[in-house]
Amino acid sequence: MSKNSASNATTRVSPFVLLIIILTLVLSLTALIIAMSTFDSNPLAAGWLTLIGALGVVISTYVLLQARRRTQEKIATPPTLTTVECTKCGFKNIREFQRGDYIFKEAEKCEKCGNPTQISAIYREVKEGQKERYRF
Amino acid sequence: MNSLLAFMSLQNGLMQFPTDIQTILSLVFYLVFVLFIFYGQRIQMYVMIREVEGSLYRLKYIKDEGRKIAVETIKEIGKPQTDPAARVDRFLEYFTIAPQNLDPAGIVWKLEHILDIRDDRLKDEVKLMAPAANDTQTNNLENTLEAAMALNYIYKVIRHFYLLGKKTLSLYVIMQLQMILPLIMREAEAYASALKAFAYGQPIGDGAGALVAAKLMHGHEIRKLPKDCVTATVQIEGRTAFVIKAEGPGGNVGKPGDAIKTIVDENGGKINMVIMIDAAMKLEGEGVGELAEGVGAAIGGPGVDQFKIEESILEHHIPINAVIIKEDIGDAVSPMRKEIYESVDKAIERIKQLMLERTKEGDKVIIAGIGNTIGVAQ
Numbered sequence: 425m426s427k428n429s430a431s432n433a434t435t436r437v438s439p440f441v442l443l444i445i446i447l448t449l450v451l452s453l454t455a456l457i458i459a460m461s462t463f464d465s466n467p468l469a470a471g472w473l474t475l476i477g478a479l480g481v482v483i484s485t486y487v488l489l490q491a492r493r494r495t496q497e498k499i500a501t502p503p504t505l506t507t508v509e510c511t512k513c514g515f516k517n518i519r520e521f522q523r524g525d526y527i528f529k530e531a532e533k534c535e536k537c538g539n540p541t542q543i544s545a546i547y548r549e550v551k552e553g554q555k556e557r558y559r560f
Numbered sequence: 561m562n563s564l565l566a567f568m569s570l571q572n573g574l575m576q577f578p579t580d581i582q583t584i585l586s587l588v589f590y591l592v593f594v595l596f597i598f599y600g601q602r603i604q605m606y607v608m609i610r611e612v613e614g615s616l617y618r619l620k621y622i623k624d625e626g627r628k629i630a631v632e633t634i635k636e637i638g639k640p641q642t643d644p645a646a647r648v649d650r651f652l653e654y655f656t657i658a659p660q661n662l663d664p665a666g667i668v669w670k671l672e673h674i675l676d677i678r679d680d681r682l683k684d685e686v687k688l689m690a691p692a693a694n695d696t697q698t699n700n701l702e703n704t705l706e707a708a709m710a711l712n713y714i715y716k717v718i719r720h721f722y723l724l725g726k727k728t729l730s731l732y733v734i735m736q737l738q739m740i741l742p743l744i745m746r747e748a749e750a751y752a753s754a755l756k757a758f759a760y761g762q763p764i765g766d767g768a769g770a771l772v773a774a775k776l777m778h779g780h781e782i783r784k785l786p787k788d789c790v791t792a793t794v795q796i797e798g799r800t801a802f803v804i805k806a807e808g809p810g811g812n813v814g815k816p817g818d819a820i821k822t823i824v825d826e827n828g829g830k831i832n833m834v835i836m837i838d839a840a841m842k843l844e845g846e847g848v849g850e851l852a853e854g855v856g857a858a859i860g861g862p863g864v865d866q867f868k869i870e871e872s873i874l875e876h877h878i879p880i881n882a883v884i885i886k887e888d889i890g891d892a893v894s895p896m897r898k899e900i901y902e903s904v905d906k907a908i909e910r911i912k913q914l915m916l917e918r919t920k921e922g923d924k925v926i927i928a929g930i931g932n933t934i935g936v937a938q
Binding site: 501524527528547552 | 622897898937
């Protein structure tokens with residue numbers, strides 16, 4: 425049931441709408457081709473066809489891309505890091521979070537001195553570009 | 561070259577544009593103008609409905625993902641004999657009726673009782689769904705299911721108003737929904753990222769207060785307090801500090817109200833100061849992990865614990881101070897951000913400074929780290 429519901433939620437664009445978009449795109453491309461071929465014989469008609477064709481291509485591509493972008497949005501899972509610290513020598517090892525990790529959990533032995541280590545931090549880093557900037 | 565010629569011919573064509581076509585265009589313009597005068601609002605409504613519809617699709621996807629994650633986590637951790645999907649669906653529809661407030665006297669205790677029953681019931685349900693899960697995993701699963709439950713509820717309420725607006729074609733129903741939707745979507749996205757954090761047992765932003773307490777009490781003798789809380793007696797700057805937090809590393813907020821009352825009673829009310837540390841909502845423009853200091857019981861939730869803390873300190877006239885770590889809703893329920901983790905050490909420094917400034921050597925202080933202690937032991 426869950427699979428069906430999830431797929432229903434992602435298929436946002438109905439096949440009918442998709443058909444119309446593709447049809448518009450095809451017709452616009454056809455208009456552009458006709459414009460190219462009739463350019464010498466009837467430049468005025470060719471000009472109008474070019475305008476209509478280009479507009480059609482731009483609009484249908486935009487709508488198609490918008491629809492695809494919306495359907496492809498997934499729940500983002502940010503990468504989380506675990507810092508393992510040696511209780512004796514203070515050697516730090518940063519690795520990806522593993523299920524079952526928690527702060528103050530005893531972890532693997534120290535790579536440097538072989539003493540027991542402990543998880544000292546679990547956090548996610550937000551990239552510079554993703555951080556909000558304010559003028560005020 | 562071809563395109564240049566096409567452009568030039570188009571320009572010529574436009575210049576030779578026949579007058580009758582210009583008339584048609586003017587007519588079309590007037591038609592559109594009249595159409596917008598009479599049907600502008602309706603067109604606007606359809607645009608809004610379409611916008612709400614888009615968000616509703618996203619909400620449905622998030623809700624279904626939430627359910628899927630919950631079911632998969634239960635199967636993985638709980639090793640149930642039967643498929644837990646039906647039980648999860650029942651869980652997602654679970655509701656709690658708040659006590660009647662016509663006569664508000666004693667409502668806190670009624671509310672506490674209802675919340676206790678709810679908590680026990682949810683825990684029992686999780687244990688039935690996931691018999692192989694230990695206490696920590698049961699708490700984490702309960703949190704995961706509660707996040708899925710919140711998403712299910714948000715989706716249903718938005719769907720209700722969307723359908724109601726569509727059915728009645730009421731601009732105001734749709735308009736209100738469309739206006740509030742960005743905030744609701746933000747909350748839904750926050751719960752969506754919380755789902756995986758809860759399922760994996762990762763520390764969340766809300767646990768900043770608990771992490772402060774955990775860092776202070778780590779390495780000291782720890783004893784349990786009612787309910788689901790732990791405490792350690794720590795010497796800080798010549799003062800005796802009773803550090804309190806919810807028992808981790810499972811997803812748990814405990815009952816700090818009861819824990820503080822127990823410590824106050826154990827010491828015959830001779831406590832010189834209570835310091836509470838909690839994550840608090842930041843305003844837009846404020847930085848994540850910024851610290852602020854004030855007075856009062858820094859604790860969220862339905863208000864039962866805040867009431868109990870205020871009662872306990874009032875009885876013995878104990879001053880109460882609060883240190884808050886600022887974050888937004890998304891940061892509070894998603895895996896802890898580095899900025900929040902780094903602000904924990906600054907909060908400890910602030911607590912020490914507060915103790916030095918506001919208490920004398922030999923005084924007794926309660927330090928309560930508030931928040932969900934998921935992924936944070938002690």
